[in-house]
Amino acid sequence: MRYSLPGIFRQVCRGHTGWPRVWRDSEPAQSYDVIVVGGGGHGLATAYYLARRHGVRRVCVLEKGWIGGGNTGRNTTIVRSNYLHPESARFYDFSLKLYEGLGRELNYNIMFGQPGVLNLAYSRQELRQMNRRVNALRHAGVTAHMMTVGEIYRRLPHLRPPEDLARPIFGGFLQPRGGTVRHDAVAWGYARAASRLGVDIVQNCTVESIAVNGGRVSGVATSRGEIRADRILLATGGHASILARRASLSMPITSFALQAMVSEPIRPFFNVVLDGPVYVSQSDRGELVVGGGTDLFNSYAQRGIASTCERNFAVLVDLFPCFSRLKWMRQWAGIVDYTPDHSPILGPTEIEGLFLSAGWGSYGFKAIPAGGYTLAHTMATGRVHDLIKPFSLDRFVTGALIDEGASSGMDLGRPVI
Numbered sequence: 166m167r168y169s170l171p172g173i174f175r176q177v178c179r180g181h182t183g184w185p186r187v188w189r190d191s192e193p194a195q196s197y198d199v200i201v202v203g204g205g206g207h208g209l210a211t212a213y214y215l216a217r218r219h220g221v222r223r224v225c226v227l228e229k230g231w232i233g234g235g236n237t238g239r240n241t242t243i244v245r246s247n248y249l250h251p252e253s254a255r256f257y258d259f260s261l262k263l264y265e266g267l268g269r270e271l272n273y274n275i276m277f278g279q280p281g282v283l284n285l286a287y288s289r290q291e292l293r294q295m296n297r298r299v300n301a302l303r304h305a306g307v308t309a310h311m312m313t314v315g316e317i318y319r320r321l322p323h324l325r326p327p328e329d330l331a332r333p334i335f336g337g338f339l340q341p342r343g344g345t346v347r348h349d350a351v352a353w354g355y356a357r358a359a360s361r362l363g364v365d366i367v368q369n370c371t372v373e374s375i376a377v378n379g380g381r382v383s384g385v386a387t388s389r390g391e392i393r394a395d396r397i398l399l400a401t402g403g404h405a406s407i408l409a410r411r412a413s414l415s416m417p418i419t420s421f422a423l424q425a426m427v428s429e430p431i432r433p434f435f436n437v438v439l440d441g442p443v444y445v446s447q448s449d450r451g452e453l454v455v456g457g458g459t460d461l462f463n464s465y466a467q468r469g470i471a472s473t474c475e476r477n478f479a480v481l482v483d484l485f486p487c488f489s490r491l492k493w494m495r496q497w498a499g500i501v502d503y504t505p506d507h508s509p510i511l512g513p514t515e516i517e518g519l520f521l522s523a524g525w526g527s528y529g530f531k532a533i534p535a536g537g538y539t540l541a542h543t544m545a546t547g548r549v550h551d552l553i554k555p556f557s558l559d560r561f562v563t564g565a566l567i568d569e570g571a572s573s574g575m576d577l578g579r580p581v582i
């Protein structure tokens with residue numbers, strides 16, 4: 166939908182009433198070719214690419230709340246592809262490339278910026294790991310380079326002087342193409358484009374169970390009745406194992422609350438996104454958007470505990486003393502699902518017709534375009550897309566794990582600090 170300037174002026178004069186809906190809020194039909202459970206970024210992107218690239222248009226997205234109301238609308242919006250293993254670097258870099266053209270593809274402003282993502286090393290050991298990562302990234306064709314302490318201080322002149330830091334910095338590395346994307350816009354952009362291609366988006370519709378007959382799926386039972394389909398995608402974010410368990414499918418997933426915090430707006434301060442035990446970027450409105458490690462115990466309570474915020478602030482104020490006077494305006498949490506190797510679970514399952522987009526932990530926002538693109542390919546053609554073959558569920562049986570604990574900022578499900 167393109168808005169004309171006089172059109173926008175008329176809407177504003179009407180007190181912001183009468184804006185046209187950007188996607189259809191549909192009633193569920195009795196059957197579809199594909200049911201996508203979960204209206205987060207991954208579910209919506211898969212629905213969009215199914216319709217756009219494969220002509221599969223009898224698709225519905227069933228969302229228990231509102232679209233983007235899960236982790237997609239709760240994350241700290243950082244996108245990067247600086248992962249250690251070639252399988253991951255290829256996959257996440259493909260996603261970054263799709264993000265680079267996504268605004269144009271969806272004709273929607275996703276507020277994409279690429280100031281670069283800078284990781285700081287707090288020990289010689291971490292510095293050695295970063296060196297290894299930068300070399301691995303170069304082999305995978307992803308540009309990244311090490312930075313000395315002097316270069317970091319030139320980039321971030323407000324950092325506390327090295328001799329006063331509680332945890333000294335030993336160096337770092339930069340991925341220049343990393344950055345941030347407005348999270349809601351990603352959900353809304355995909356929803357609008359999918360809806361225009363005929364995809365039904367059904368909000369306030371909880372999927373309660375998955376019908377499995379003779380080893381294959383036949384539909385779902387929802388709070389709004391039964392719906393039939395022989396291909397179903399579970400893209401339920403931090404609640405992936407709940408529905409899967411009801412279909413007798415077990416996944417090695419543990420769930421934690423992960424928090425984000427936002428400050429009052431300040432003048433432009435950061436010319437880079439800082440990643441590590443705390444990650445921080447500055448939004449277009451000037452707010453600092455901060456995240457860190459998860460709460461230390463498993464939980465589905467979407468609140469988060471105060472001690473995690475305190476820990477994040479302590480690290481941040483150690484780095485930037487001037488932030489101690491900032492007012493913090495908002496805090497929230499999302500439930501993130503971690504796998505033992507901190508890589509996602511993607512593709513078909515032992516139940517015919519049941520597909521997974523799960524285990525996205527704290528790193529799934531950056532993967533939304535690639536996750537949707539590759540799963541749509543897999544579900545439409547019946548052939549697993551090459552990029553996601555390594556991320557199948559059976560790697561936990563074969564032992565072919567892709568350990569990205571360090572690259573995802575987590576180690577054994579616990580924050581690195």
Ligand SMILES: Cc1cc2nc3c(=O)[nH]c(=O)nc-3n(C[C@H](O)[C@H](O)[C@H](O)COP(=O)(O)OP(=O)(O)OC[C@H]3O[C@@H](n4cnc5c(N)ncnc54)[C@H](O)[C@@H]3O)c2cc1C
Nearest residue numbers: 203205207229235236237240241243372402499529530531
């Ligand atoms: C605080 C925080 C910061 C983060 N920061 C980053 C970051 O900077 N970069 C990054 O790459 N990633 C980040 N992440 C992770 C990222 O947000 C997620 O991995 C990603 O959004 C997952 O997308 P999704 O579509 O799979 O899940 P979601 O967006 O959670 O969508 C799943 C949807 O499924 C719905 N649902 C669940 N159960 C049912 C059911 N039974 N029936 C119907 N609908 C159901 C939910 O309501 C939800 O809307 C962060 C996460 C959090 C919480």
